[in-house]
Amino acid sequence: MDSAAAETPLRGSKRKAEEALPQAPKRIKALDQDVVNKIAAGEIIVAPVHALKELIENAVDAGSTSLEIVVKDGGLKLLQITDNGHGINRDDMAILCERFTTSKLKTFEDLTTIGTYGFRGEALASISHIAHLTITTKTADSSCAWRAHYADGKLTPAKPGQNADPKPIAGRGGTQITVEDLFYNVPSRKRAFRSPSEEYAKILDVVGRYAVHCTGVAFSCKKHADSATSISIPVNATTVDSIRHIYGSAVANELLQFAVSDQKWGFKASGWASNANYHVKKTTILLFINHRSVESSAVKKAIEQLYSAFLPKGGHPFVYLSLDIDPQRVDVNIHPTKREVNFLNEDEIIESICTAVHEQLTQVDTSRTFTTQSLLPSSTRPPGATNASSTAKSTQARAKTQTPARPYENNLVRTDPNVRKITSMLPSSTAGPTTSNPSAPNAGGPQYRHAPRERTDCNLITIKHLRATVRSAMHAGLTEIFASHTYVGLVDPLRRIVAIQSGVKLFLVDYGLISQEYFYQLGLANFGNFGAITFEAPLDIRALVRLGVDKARELEAEAETMPPEEWDAVPEQVTRQLIERRDMLREYFNLDVSERGELITLPLLLKGYTPSLAKLPRFLMRLGPCVEWDDEAACFESFLRELARFYTLEQLPPYPSAAPAQAQKDNANEVDMEGAAQTEGGEEMVGKRQDMERVLEHVLFPALKARLVASQDLLRGVIEVADLKGLYRVFERC
Structure with missing residues (x-):
């Protein structure tokens, strides 16, 4: 045995008496303030997505109606958010990034009635200790914007030797926060991130959740130097519109709305849940408690157990749930990132919500x-x-809770495609073939x-980029026209023109151009699942x-x-x-x-339609x-x-003309279908046109109404030909 080994006692060997004597305890010392701040920052800002979540919540608290987010290298190199909120006063910028500085709390009792996202005043302070932070802000009563740089919670000059005070610059109302080189002084944390694309995906998830929940707030998120946005939600988008933009039309078309409240437990809940016709491999739950995005294993487990009776094995639902609970029953201060909250009567509230969702699921028939x-x-x-299908979706009649006000005559338009049509008033010889029963088999x-x-779920970056390109080119007005239109009829099969009605306006539509764009979007949506x-x-x-x-x-x-x-x-x-x-x-x-x-x-691509x-x-x-x-x-x-x-859809000629003798007999150049069918190729052409009219009215245009994202290029294929209010003004002069 060598000398080094002899000095080290073996495990299980006896020690000398003097070695067994207790040593003096080490003295307790206060940690350096810089170490304290970095520990606190590490608890609150775990990843770039947590920093962005804090900044989004601050922007919404400031009354913003528009948020623009720019990300570089997954947020590690650059994370910038621009809002149009109230802004920050010039006098408050000196202590803006110090710990526990906030405008939302005064006493500890205020925690029991907190109604805002942020309240502890730690977000900006934590970010300033682990990144280079720049804030540009302008209030409504300020004549200019102010820009300041921060480091370790204090104002710092932009360049060495300059003054650290905020500098006046030109800028718009609101606040822009720029976070650069996140975790530059915490290399161990920075090395833990695997790839920028993975961090960017987490950022898109958080932005999408708040875009769905925060109605009336426009969201946009994109990578630095990219022209196309990954997420673009307009300010007037509804909850379902936001879900359609972010999670796709496949889930947006299969949503059920639910709502429940109970004064005994002090809560009210509302949201949207997918029906039994939609399922994916992983449960998606957007849970907001008192407008705060949180996670709850109890809620997730209860919802998955509920849907197990409706979905096939391995299928999981999509649920958006907004839960408002009496603030005195909720403890929001139990997690550094506010990811979790505690509230009273958790089991009873979850049971009430699951009961409401179960009632909606049992009332709606669905089919694969x-x-x-x-x-x-x-x-x-x-x-x-004949066409065959397993079962048809049944629509549920909704009773009107209030008697609607009687509209003016110039606003009375036909909106139900199932009511009597003008073609039913014309003779069959002139009206051509029509399909009176939309559900009749072909x-x-x-x-x-x-x-x-x-x-399968498509996760290819190229397909996601192509889908984002389609969304970024959306024309909101034209999309709304197709989403609310009523099909009128085929005008010219050779030029591929139909007439549709939207509101009090009548449009001629080039269905060749429109359907080509729709089938392209359908191919992107169903990529890998045709x-x-x-x-x-x-x-x-x-x-x-x-x-x-x-x-x-x-x-x-x-x-x-x-x-x-x-x-x-x-x-x-x-x-x-x-x-x-x-x-x-x-x-x-x-x-x-x-x-x-x-x-x-x-x-x-489309059930019920076979291409030529x-x-x-x-x-x-x-x-x-x-x-x-x-x-x-x-x-x-x-x-x-x-x-x-x-x-x-292919181009077809109009109905063939009747024979001269028959035309003289009718004395009105009316088309005789029997005579036309006896001409060369007439029977086949009549059959093709009948099939085309069926496809247009009962297959293609209902599909366009459900999921078409109309782009700017489609404007050349839609022409307004009549406006009911304009016609009233014309005829009032007669």
């Missing part, structure tokens, strides 16, 4: 949407075939069946592309854009490209291609040169654009 379709490759349809239509494929159009017998892709090439060569014969040998090579090139990417096409788009170059399935198979050769031909296969984002966008072009 079908995901696959069987379709014969031939143009002829078997007689007697003779010869496709049959739907279930598929075992499970729905249904399938299954052919009874696989189709030869080379033969189909060859048909498309022959048609394209006829159209471009005079232009001679390509030599003949290049045209002849197109079918083989396109087929080879599709075979090489068959795994990706099957996984993301449900477009199944065999190894021999046969087309097995096509993506199904006459456009299939051109669609397959364009997948070669018109899809950017080498770039992920460009590939997804261009493929979905081509798919939307394929799904866009």
Whole structure:
């Protein structure tokens, strides 16, 4: 044994008597104030998302109606929030970032009646100890804005040698807080963050929660130097609109509203919960207690147990719950980040809320949407075939609580599409075919069946960016027109024009342009979860592309854009490209291609509508040169654009004219349907137009009403042709 080992007693060996004597206790000393501040800052600002949450709450407390958030490197490099609130007085800026400075508390008893988000005055102080903090603010009565820099809770000069006092600058009303280099002096905390994208996702989650809850407040959040915003909620958005923008139309279209209150337990609750037709792999609960975003394992467990009786195994719901409790029953001061609260009668309140949600779920019938379709490759349809669905959603009649005031005559418009239509007053020979019963099955239509494929959540950055681009280009007024419209009728099938009514105005709509954008958005929303159009017998892709090439060569014969040998090579090139990417096409788009170059399935976008198979050769031909296969984002966008072009309704000529003898007999140039059906191609054309009218009125435009996000580019496809109030002004002069 060496000397070093001999000096160290082995475990279990006896010690000498003098070694067993107790040593003098160490003296207790007060920690350095800098250490105290950093410990407190570490408890409150655990991650960039916690700093942003504190800043959002301060901005809402200040009466802001607009919040703009800019993030760089997940908030570690830059975190900036700009609001239009009351601002901060110039005289208060000296102590603004000192600990326990607040305008919301005076005595400890004020905690029992606290009604604001922040109250302890620790947020800005904590941030200033672990980041470079800059605040620019302007009040309504100030002639200019003031900018100040802070470090360790004190004012600090912007550059060494300068004065630390706030500097007057030009600025708008409100406050802008800029946090740079978060955790620059706490390297161990900074190294703990795995990736900026993960932190940015947490920031988007918090911003989304407050955007849903804070109605009347506009929210926008984006990455630094990016032109597109990740979240953009207008100030007039409703709760459901905000949920649709942030969490998607899939959940927004399946929400049930609930409300419950009880004076005995001193609470009232309201919110929105998904019905039995929607489920995901992870429970999403937006819980606000006294307008404070919190977490509660008890609430989550109770809701999951409630939905277990309605959802399939592994399915979880979406719930937004706003719970107002008597402030004297709530303790908000139990967690440094205010993430948790305690309140009295927790079990009774949760039970009342679950009962209210359960009543809503049991009163509404829902059905599973079908995901696959069987379709014969031939143009002829078997007689007697009908559309099939498991069950139809039943709508619940809501009784009016108050008798509405009688509107003026110039505001009386038809808003119920089920009431008598003008076409029912016209003779059948002139009105053309109409579908009187919207629920009547389409003779010869496709049959739907279930598929075992499970729905997956798409987390691809490129798809999220494409969805954000669509939302950022939204035209609010045009979107509202489609969301509240009433379908009037088909005007011109050749120019693809229909008439719709919104409010007291009548519009002509280019449904070709509108439907192409809608099918593109539908492809983004259902990316990776498409249904399938299954052919009874696989189709030869080379033969189909060859048909498309022959048609394209006829159209471009005079232009001679390509030599003949290049045209002849197109079918083989396109087929080879599709075979090489068959795994990706099957996984993301449900477009199944065999190894021999046969087309097995096509993506199904909209139940109740089958695209014209006459456009299939051109669609397959364009997948070669018109899809950017080498770039992920460009590939997804261009493929979905081509798919939307394929799904866009085709142009059809008007009804064929009647025979001359029949026209003379009618003496009014009326169309005789029987005579038209006997002409060459007349019967097929009449059938196509009947099917198109059914699809437009009962499939496409109800779908547009539910989920279309109308962009600025769609303005050229909508023309206002009549305004009821304007017509009243004209006829009043007569």
